[in-house]
Amino acid sequence: MGRKKGKPRVVVIGGGTGLSVLLRGLKEYPVDITAIVTVADDGGSSGRLRCELKMPPPGDIRNVLIALADTEPLLEGLLQHRFVGGNGLSGHSIGNLLLAALMELSGDFVTAIEQLSQVLAVRGQVLPAARHAIVLSAEMEDGTIVTGESIIPKSGKRIKRVFIDEKNVRALDDAVTALIKADAIIIGPGSLYTSILPNLLVPGIVEAIRESKAVKAYICNVMTQPGETDGYTAGDHLKAIHSHVGNSLFEYIIVNNGTVEEEVRAMYAAQGQEPVDYSEEYLTRQGYKIVADQLLIYDKFLRHNAAKLSQIIMGLIEKKA
Template identity: 60%
Template sequence: MKKANIVVIGGGTGLSVLLKGLKTFPVDITAIVTVADDGGSSGRLRKELRIPPPGDVRNVLVALAEVEPLVEELFQHRFENGNGLSGHSLGNLLLAGMTSITGDFARGVQEISRVLNVKGKVLPAANEEIILHAELEDGTFVEGESNIPLAGKKVKRVFLEPNNPEPLQETLIALEKADLIVLGPGSLYTSIIPNLLVPGIADVIMKSTATKVYICNVMTQPGETDEFKASDHVQAIYEHIGENIIHSILVNGQNIPFSYAQRYAGQGAKQVEVDYDGLQKLGLDIISDDLLYFDNYLLRHDAIKLSQRLLSML
C-alpha cells in the first residue's frame, strides 16, 4: 500500500513539535521551512556568509532525525563562550559549512539530512537570502523578521525582498504529489505566510486536490496576533494569498489551566478564541479536539494526538 504524502509548511517550534509526532507514523513527510529568520545565530551567519538562515531548518532536521540522542544534543549545542563562537549552535555552523562545501544551501541541507538519517525531506522555502518586511496599520514599515513583533503595532501585511525569490523545483513537485498539505502551527506573519509568498508555492497549493488544513495556534503571539480569534488567523492568510488556500482548520478545544493562563498573560499572550461562527462564514470545515501537552511551564500541541487527527483527514 502506498504511503500518504504529507507536506508541512512553516517554521519555529510548532513545526518541529508536529514533525516529531508525524515521523512515528508510516507516511512520507516533506517539510517546507521558512528562511526569513534574521535573529541570533542565524542572523549573524546570514549577514556574514550571505546564506539563508539555518536556524529553523536545523530544528526541523533534528525533529525528523533518527539518530542517538547524544548526536541530536550535539547538533543543538549552543556555545556560551569563545570569541566569535558564543551564541552559535553547532548545527547552524555545520549547515553553513556544508553550504560552503557544496556551494548551495538546499544541497547542504540534503547532505546534512543524510548524516542525521532524517525521515523525510527538509526543503527551504527558497534557496536564497530573503528579508521579511511588514507594513503596519499606522502606515509605518518594519524590516526584518525579528523586528516585526517588537514594533508592538498591528500588522497590515508582510512582503518579501526580493519579491520574486526562486522556489525550489523539489518543493513544487512535493506539493503537486501531496495527499495532505498542512500549514502551521507557527507564527502567522513570520513563519507561515512568508513561505506562501514565495512565487509558485501558493499557486500549486491552490490547484492541488490534496486535503488542505491550517493548524491554528493555541495562544496569541505578542506583537503579532494580539487579540486574534481563530478566524482572524485565517483571514490574514486569505488577504495575503487568496481564499482557496485551505479547506479545514484544526483547533484546540481544551481549556488552559489557570496557572498556565496566568503565566502566559504575564507575557502578553492569551488563549486564541475559537469563533465557530466566524470560521463557518469563511466556509471552513472545523476540527476541534483536546490537543494540549503541558511541557513544564510551556503549552505545546500534543504531537501524537495532532498527528493522529491529521492522518484521520486523509
C-alpha cells in the same frame, strides 16, 4: 478517485518550534514527509551566518532536521548546543555551523541540507521554501514600514500586512513538485506573520497548493503571540491569510477546544499571551470544516499535542482516500 497505493505523501509548511513539534509526532507514522521551511529568519545565530556567509538562515532548517532525525539524545543535544563563550562563536549552535560548513563545501544550501539529512538518517525531506534568503518587511497599521523578521514583533505596533521583495525570489522546484504531488498539505502551526506567511508569499508556493488535489488543513496556533497576533481569534488568523494570499487555500481548520488551567493561563497572561478562541459559526460561514480537539500539552510550557495532531492528520488522509 482514491489515492494511489503506497505511503501517503504529507507536506508540512511552516517554521519555528511549532513545525518541529508536529513533525516529531508525524514521523512515527508510515508517511512520506516533506517539510517546507521558511528562510526569512534574520535574528541570532541564523542572522549572523546569513549576513557573514551570505547564506540562507539555517536555524529553522536545523530544528526541523533534528525533529525528523533518527538520532541518539546525545547527538541531538550536541547539534542544538550553543557556545556560550569564544570570540565569534558565542551564540552559535553546532547544527547551524555544520550546515554552514556543508554549504561552503558543496556550494549550495539545498545540497548541504541533503547531506546533513543523510548523516542524521532523517525520516523525510526538508526543503527551504526558496533557494535564497528572503527579506521580510511589515506595514504597520500606522503606515510605518518595519524590515526584518526578528524586528517586526518587537516594533510595539499592530501589523497590517507583511511582504517580501519578490525580485529574484521563487519557490524551490522540489517544493513545488512536492506540493502538487501531495496527498495532504498541512500549514502550521507557527508564527502567523513571521513563519507561516513568509512561506506563502514566496512566488509559486500558493499556486502549487491550489493546483494540488491533496487534503489541505491549517493548524491554528493555540496561544496568541505578542507583537504579532495580540487578541487574535482563529478567525483573525484566517482573515490575515485571506488578505495576503486569498481564501479557499485549505478545506479544514484544526483548532484547540481544551481549556488552559488558571495558573498556567495567568503565567502566560503576564507575558502578553492568551488562548486563541474560535467561533464555530464564523469558521463554518467562511466555508471551513472544523476539527476541534483538546490539543494542548503543558510541560514547562504550552505546546501542541504532537501525537493527537498526527492522529487527526492521518484521519483526514484516510477520509480523502
